[in-house]
Amino acid sequence: MNAVNPLRDPRDRRIPRVAGPCVLVLFGVTGDLSRKKLMPAVYDLANRGLLPPGFSLVGFARRDWADEDFAKVTHDAVKEHARTPFNDTVWQQLSEGIRFVPGEFADDAAFDRLAETVAQLDTERGTGGNYAFYLSVPPKFFPDVVAQLKRSGLSSAPEGPDGHRPWRRVVIEKPFGHDLASARELNEIVNSVFGSDSVFRIDHYLGKETVQNILALRFANTLYEPIWNRSYVDHVQITMAEDIGIGGRAGYYDGIGAARDVIQNHLMQLLALTAMEEPVSFDAASLRAEKEKILSAVRIPEDLATGTARGQYAAGWQGGIEVPGFLEEAGIAPDSHTETYAALKLGVDTRRWAGVPFYLRTGKRLPRRMTEIALIFQRAPHLPFSATDTKELGHNAMVIRVQPDEGVTVRFGSKVPGSAMEVRDVNMDFAYGESFTENSPEAYERLLLDVLIGDPPLFPRHQEVELSWEVLDPVEEFWAEHGKPEQYPAGSTGPASADALLARDGRAWRRL
Amino acid sequence: MTIDLTDTTTGAINDALRQARLRLGGVASGMVLTLVIVTNEGEQYDAVRAASAAGRQHPCRILVVIIRRPEQRSRLDAEIRVGETSPGETVLLRMYGPLGQHADSVVAPLLLPDTPVVTWWPDTVPPIPAQDPMGALAQRRITDAAAANSPRDALTSLATGYHPGDTDLAWTRATPWRALLAATMDQPSGDVIGGTVSAEAGNPTAELIAAWLSHVYGVEIACEPSSGPGVTEVSFITSDGDTVITRPDGRVAHLRRPGQPERRVALHRRETPELLEEELRRLDPDDVYAETLARFLKTGPASQ
Numbered sequence: 020m021n022a023v024n025p026l027r028d029p030r031d032r033r034i035p036r037v038a039g040p041c042v043l044v045l046f047g048v049t050g051d052l053s054r055k056k057l058m059p060a061v062y063d064l065a066n067r068g069l070l071p072p073g074f075s076l077v078g079f080a081r082r083d084w085a086d087e088d089f090a091k092v093t094h095d096a097v098k099e100h101a102r103t104p105f106n107d108t109v110w111q112q113l114s115e116g117i118r119f120v121p122g123e124f125a126d127d128a129a130f131d132r133l134a135e136t137v138a139q140l141d142t143e144r145g146t147g148g149n150y151a152f153y154l155s156v157p158p159k160f161f162p163d164v165v166a167q168l169k170r171s172g173l174s175s176a177p178e179g180p181d182g183h184r185p186w187r188r189v190v191i192e193k194p195f196g197h198d199l200a201s202a203r204e205l206n207e208i209v210n211s212v213f214g215s216d217s218v219f220r221i222d223h224y225l226g227k228e229t230v231q232n233i234l235a236l237r238f239a240n241t242l243y244e245p246i247w248n249r250s251y252v253d254h255v256q257i258t259m260a261e262d263i264g265i266g267g268r269a270g271y272y273d274g275i276g277a278a279r280d281v282i283q284n285h286l287m288q289l290l291a292l293t294a295m296e297e298p299v300s301f302d303a304a305s306l307r308a309e310k311e312k313i314l315s316a317v318r319i320p321e322d323l324a325t326g327t328a329r330g331q332y333a334a335g336w337q338g339g340i341e342v343p344g345f346l347e348e349a350g351i352a353p354d355s356h357t358e359t360y361a362a363l364k365l366g367v368d369t370r371r372w373a374g375v376p377f378y379l380r381t382g383k384r385l386p387r388r389m390t391e392i393a394l395i396f397q398r399a400p401h402l403p404f405s406a407t408d409t410k411e412l413g414h415n416a417m418v419i420r421v422q423p424d425e426g427v428t429v430r431f432g433s434k435v436p437g438s439a440m441e442v443r444d445v446n447m448d449f450a451y452g453e454s455f456t457e458n459s460p461e462a463y464e465r466l467l468l469d470v471l472i473g474d475p476p477l478f479p480r481h482q483e484v485e486l487s488w489e490v491l492d493p494v495e496e497f498w499a500e501h502g503k504p505e506q507y508p509a510g511s512t513g514p515a516s517a518d519a520l521l522a523r524d525g526r527a528w529r530r531l
Numbered sequence: 532m533t534i535d536l537t538d539t540t541t542g543a544i545n546d547a548l549r550q551a552r553l554r555l556g557g558v559a560s561g562m563v564l565t566l567v568i569v570t571n572e573g574e575q576y577d578a579v580r581a582a583s584a585a586g587r588q589h590p591c592r593i594l595v596v597i598i599r600r601p602e603q604r605s606r607l608d609a610e611i612r613v614g615e616t617s618p619g620e621t622v623l624l625r626m627y628g629p630l631g632q633h634a635d636s637v638v639a640p641l642l643l644p645d646t647p648v649v650t651w652w653p654d655t656v657p658p659i660p661a662q663d664p665m666g667a668l669a670q671r672r673i674t675d676a677a678a679a680n681s682p683r684d685a686l687t688s689l690a691t692g693y694h695p696g697d698t699d700l701a702w703t704r705a706t707p708w709r710a711l712l713a714a715t716m717d718q719p720s721g722d723v724i725g726g727t728v729s730a731e732a733g734n735p736t737a738e739l740i741a742a743w744l745s746h747v748y749g750v751e752i753a754c755e756p757s758s759g760p761g762v763t764e765v766s767f768i769t770s771d772g773d774t775v776i777t778r779p780d781g782r783v784a785h786l787r788r789p790g791q792p793e794r795r796v797a798l799h800r801r802e803t804p805e806l807l808e809e810e811l812r813r814l815d816p817d818d819v820y821a822e823t824l825a826r827f828l829k830t831g832p833a834s835q
Contacts, residue, residue, distance in 0.1 A: 026713040037714035073794035
């Protein structure tokens, strides 16, 4: 890239960030994620004019496919799942750059063919030797794939005659290990081949508009920052509830469980963004520094028996449908101790948050799908009203709805119309859907574009991953040694022990 | 629903809007701006359609100002549309007689509080948009030089009368081209020492692209006529050779650079709703547009 491109003026915000010439190589093209998220995201980016001329997409999988077969699969996935309308011209341009390489991860010849394919794209379509490798495959294949990328010379590029070195990037998805040790091991494998600046860990929650809006809400306004601390906040609840069961993911899920699957990555990242101090700037280094600081200040409860809760969904009725319990799901051992619900009480040992508990919970087969961050404020120290007047007044709250129905709700007391002074809770609401309809790109669109541009702030660094595991490992160890998950009926709001966890502190979960 | 009010007042229109919202079960509305469209009976249909389509992305109150029969006595007719084509509200205001000279007195009470106001002239270019009574109400004033009889004269007049907050759809149409040019020049390339922009004769978008490039690179980049459609080619003469982007069919751009294979990318011409969406996304003054107009004024009008 030129030192300065005079056509890029920071004041000129009509001109979008566009990726430079490159190839995206997709491993695991037959998976759900590829079809439902990645391929549509690639098309949506192309349709919005954010992909460079000559952009090419290469699929790699154990399938006996030709380029056209892969193009057909991509076409169908795009037609079904893309966010923006289907445009033949855009598709035509995109499909000209679609290639497929059949093979297995252990097969040297297949990776040599991959190397030839991308080299050919460089000459035919001018992709400039810049490749991003998206590993949408289970982590057990990572060692094979990265070793093959290194062997076939794909993992790093020689410096060109103009002194310009093409980039090589690798994108990996959660799970980033299943504990601290395995996370470190995984990181060593990837880092042995790709430099840490070339590794992009995708936590798709960080690509969501509402999650990025936490930063805007906190640091672009004067209204909230003064009350965003222990002087005003009573406690914080971070919830990710799912209405579905484990579906066909038994093989992945058994032995992993809700805490490793959701709390370690998504909820810890949400906690970090909610609790962190203001970064000195919004570049990757400053943002990650603040997140790492706050993650290193997270403390687990002293008594893990009363400070945590876990459960397994039992058979029941969820949303009007009779569903089986976790232990009856296909592929799950009848004596499995894997939890499908996990709740944790965490402390954040900083001046801002001392004494303010952060309650994290996630579960499957809960009444509805919902992710939110709720700051529950303290009650007013003195109410100049009679007790009966304020009977229906609860705690003030600020709720950031991550999904669905993205937006922010502020809950406060207001006078009920009438001759008596009666105060009741009301909501003030901001909904993305109303204020910027149809404007939000999918999380994967944003993240893929950031990978291709090489913009890292939204990708967690491995230090963050390790810090999260340091929080969770003792809890997992405690759970492995003590008791087993409590059963909760599918469609209910979780195990009784989770309710007891808050009741002991004189609090209650927000209704799901 | 549609409510027709004849010989009415702004108070009655506001009441009708409030009641319509209640009846439709709507709560506090999430409308983000008021869009005032200054048009005439013949053009209003297309303009309202485009604005409603854009309104799906930016729910807004659309006020359509139509001046009719100045010789009659003063009369205000309103046609209110709520909950039909877009999430916002649309009010067609037909003003008869001398009232037509005081349209701002009708529009001002109907502007949404606490939100920005944008005025759009889809089919006329006022001499100085910011000093037009309808333009003075707004933070953002959208004209369309391409709709004028002489787009070149219209651009000259817009450049002379520019005030921060002015913008033109001819400039909006340039965005995909400018984005592609910027992305192209992100790659290593030699110093730009000249170039041309080819387009249908009198295409104001081409004039603006040429003025922008001339301003940024400090070299003369001229416009050349072609058979269209729209802008068909932008070429740079650089110290490393020629970089050329052609778009002969209005759909696909071909990029040729020294020593590199030809690359292609979709670059379609956009419809009015898409242009409006882009304009409504940002409401702060567009400094780059201002500088481009200034450059156009310096060299553009004289070059033909």
